[in-house]
Amino acid sequence: MSRFERLxxxxxxxxxIHSTLEPQEALQLIVGEAVRxxxxxxxxxxxxxxxxxxxxxxxxxxxxxxxxxxxxxVGEGVTGWVARTGKPAxxxxxxxxxxxxxxxxxxxxxxxxxxxxxxxxxxVLNVDSDRTDAFTAEDQDLLAGTGHQAAKVIQNxxxxxxxxxxxxxx
Numbered sequence: 001m002s003r004f005e006r007l008x009x010x011x012x013x014x015x016x017i018h019s020t021l022e023p024q025e026a027l028q029l030i031v032g033e034a035v036r037x038x039x040x041x042x043x044x045x046x047x048x049x050x051x052x053x054x055x056x057x058x059x060x061x062x063x064x065x066x067x068x069x070x071x072x073x074v075g076e077g078v079t080g081w082v083a084r085t086g087k088p089a090x091x092x093x094x095x096x097x098x099x100x101x102x103x104x105x106x107x108x109x110x111x112x113x114x115x116x117x118x119x120x121x122x123x124v125l126n127v128d129s130d131r132t133d134a135f136t137a138e139d140q141d142l143l144a145g146t147g148h149q150a151a152k153v154i155q156n157x158x159x160x161x162x163x164x165x166x167x168x169x170x
Contacts, residue, residue, distance in 0.1 A: 009142065013037060014149045023157040027059035030125065030150040035061045037146060038111065038139055040127035042104055044068075045115070045150070046079050047123035055080055055124070067103040077101035079112050079124045086121040088113040090140050092133040104128070111135040113147040117155045125150055 013033045020026050027045045035043040042062030046055045054071040057063070075084040078099045082089050091110045094100040100110070107128045115123040125147040129135065135143075 009037060013146050020157075023154075023161055024059065026153050026157050030146075030153065031059045031061045034125055034127050034143060034146055034150075038127045038135065038143060039129075040111075040134070041107070041130045043125070043127040044079075044103075045123060045125055046083070047115075047154075048074060048083055048121070055083055058123075063104055070101075070103055072101060078110050079126050082112045082114050082124045082126075083121055086114045086116065088140055088144055090135050090137070092135075094128075106130045108132040109134040111140060111143055113140070113144045115147050115151040115154060117151050122151070122154070 016029055016033050020029065031043045031045050034040070042060070044057050044060040044063060047058050048054075049056050053074055055074065055076075056071060057068050060068055072080045074080050078089050078091055078094075078097065078101075081099050089099075089110070089112045091097045091100065094102075094107055094110055108130055109132055110126065110128045111134075112124050112126040114121045115125055125143065127135075127143065
């Protein structure tokens with residue numbers, strides 16, 4: 001894929017995920033676009049709860065209902081490792097990675113990137129596949145770009161929500 005094609009895809013993703021200021025809808029759009037873009041089997045947006053320091057799944061695609069209630073600590077699992085280090089993780093075979101925590105049966109590979117707001121990791125955008133070695137270095141770059149756009153959307157929806165709540169107080 002050429003640099004131009006990658007930028008074009010990111011532009012399309014950006015347009016989709018910036019189409020709403022409703023936090024939950026925005027998160028769901030982010031996951032849907034990430035899964036589509038990566039040709040993944042499933043995915044999630046996980047945010048760090050600043051009060052409990054747990055990772056909480058706020059939006060997902062193709063995760064069983066029980067998995068959406070899964071809470072990991074920062075540092076736990078591949079997703080928790082990304083949240084702690086602020087670095088992406090591309091795992092070609094999850095059965096060979098001791099960090100992996102199963103959320104869905106059949107997952108063979110995983111790709112996760114940090115979501116940074118004001119220079120601080122606030123969550124993780126995660127996709128997985130039922131195929132081993134499903135994600136390339138190019139996919140990682142593309143998902144990181146999507147994560148960068150997603151972090152802006154998350155920040156904007158949070159700001160909008162705060163303003164909306166303040167407006168209701170007056």
